[in-house]
Amino acid sequence: MQQAIDAFITDVWAAAWDRGEVEALDSLVTEDYVRVDKATGHGTGLAELKQEILAVREGFPDLTTTIDNFVLDGDTAAIFWTSKGTHTRPFLGVPPTNRQVVTTGSNILALRSGRIARETVTWDDSGLLEALGIRSLADAAAAPEQVVVDTMSGEPDPEVMKGFNRQFVTGVTVVTTTEGGVPKGLAVNAYSSISLEPPLVMVCVQKTSSTYPALFASTHLGINILSNRQKDTVSTFASKSSDKFAQIAWHGGPHGSPLIDGSSAALEAEIRERFQARTHTIFICRVRHAEVGEAEPMVYKAGRFYDGEELSAL
Numbered sequence: 001m002q003q004a005i006d007a008f009i010t011d012v013w014a015a016a017w018d019r020g021e022v023e024a025l026d027s028l029v030t031e032d033y034v035r036v037d038k039a040t041g042h043g044t045g046l047a048e049l050k051q052e053i054l055a056v057r058e059g060f061p062d063l064t065t066t067i068d069n070f071v072l073d074g075d076t077a078a079i080f081w082t083s084k085g086t087h088t089r090p091f092l093g094v095p096p097t098n099r100q101v102v103t104t105g106s107n108i109l110a111l112r113s114g115r116i117a118r119e120t121v122t123w124d125d126s127g128l129l130e131a132l133g134i135r136s137l138a139d140a141a142a143a144p145e146q147v148v149v150d151t152m153s154g155e156p157d158p159e160v161m162k163g164f165n166r167q168f169v170t171g172v173t174v175v176t177t178t179e180g181g182v183p184k185g186l187a188v189n190a191y192s193s194i195s196l197e198p199p200l201v202m203v204c205v206q207k208t209s210s211t212y213p214a215l216f217a218s219t220h221l222g223i224n225i226l227s228n229r230q231k232d233t234v235s236t237f238a239s240k241s242s243d244k245f246a247q248i249a250w251h252g253g254p255h256g257s258p259l260i261d262g263s264s265a266a267l268e269a270e271i272r273e274r275f276q277a278r279t280h281t282i283f284i285c286r287v288r289h290a291e292v293g294e295a296e297p298m299v300y301k302a303g304r305f306y307d308g309e310e311l312s313a314l
């Protein structure tokens with residue numbers, strides 16, 4: 001009997017996970033099948049399992065799953081597995097990294113009449129997140145469509161939130177990289193220095209940006225603090241123009257990131273972390289090179305630009 005269930009499960013797993021034939025699961029699970037994530041306690045059904053398998057296979061088309069061990073004890077079984085695949089298509093909003101990912105896990109199965117009625121899944125996603133170059137913030141990357149508004153703790157009205165942001169004064173930067181030797185970049189005011197020792201900085205970039213895939217795949221990026229003489233440069237880099245550098249004088253940093261001539265300051269940094277915050281990615285970077293110019297910075301507040309030279313002291 002053990003051999004039969006063992007072989008049955010192994011065959012269906014290979015069909016579903018290795019070949020994407022998710023209908024094979026119909027014969028393996030009961031009608032009230034539940035799949036529980038041990039870490040979150042969140043339960044899902046067969047339809048979600050099929051979707052998950054197809055999504056993983058979409059991102060990792062060469063996925064293979066090996067059952068390392070199968071233990072059966074009455075109506076309870078345990079499966080220990082290892083999955084391997086190459087990240088050649090977008091997955092969880094992450095552009096292809098072409099990295100090999102190995103992840104392991106175990107499922108505890110409650111069997112009924114030779115079918116799986118319930119399974120509790122434990123898996124180590126650290127290898128996956130590391131290979132993808134991301135860490136998940138509040139599960140935002142893993143299940144964006146499942147984020148539930150917590151009415152008890154509340155949320156401000158979006159207009160109030162916009163008002164809050166309008167009261168914050170920043171400079172304007174252009175974040176740059178190259179793709180196949182072609183310079184790319186976008187205007188970003190979500191820049192912050194993190195620490196001086198080590199010299200860490202961060203920028204926050206929307207995933208819909210056309211610069212984003214190149215930025216995500218880069219080992220380094222450039223951050224240019226725009227000067228009060230670069231109003232046209234902001235317009236260019238806040239646009240979707242396909243060749244934003246056509247009229248821009250720039251030079252490469254030691255690792256090739258475009259540094260824009262005439263900026264108030266510019267740096268090149270190595271990308272160390274790519275935190276996922278649902279629609280945006282926060283790049284944490286270690287500065288490798290910095291240049292400080294003479295020109296005063298541009299100031300940005302509530303959608304308008306100001307001359308940083310004309311600030312009046314309090």
Ligand SMILES: Cc1cc2nc3c(=O)[nH]c(=O)nc-3n(C[C@H](O)[C@H](O)[C@H](O)COP(=O)(O)O)c2cc1C
Nearest residue numbers: 186187188189190204205206209210211238239240
């Ligand atoms: C002052 C200013 C600040 C901006 N800050 C950010 C930012 O912090 N992060 C971001 O992703 N986009 C920001 N944007 C918007 C992008 O620059 C804009 O969407 C741009 O068209 C993206 O270009 P791309 O899609 O070619 O990369 C900002 C725009 C302006 C004008």
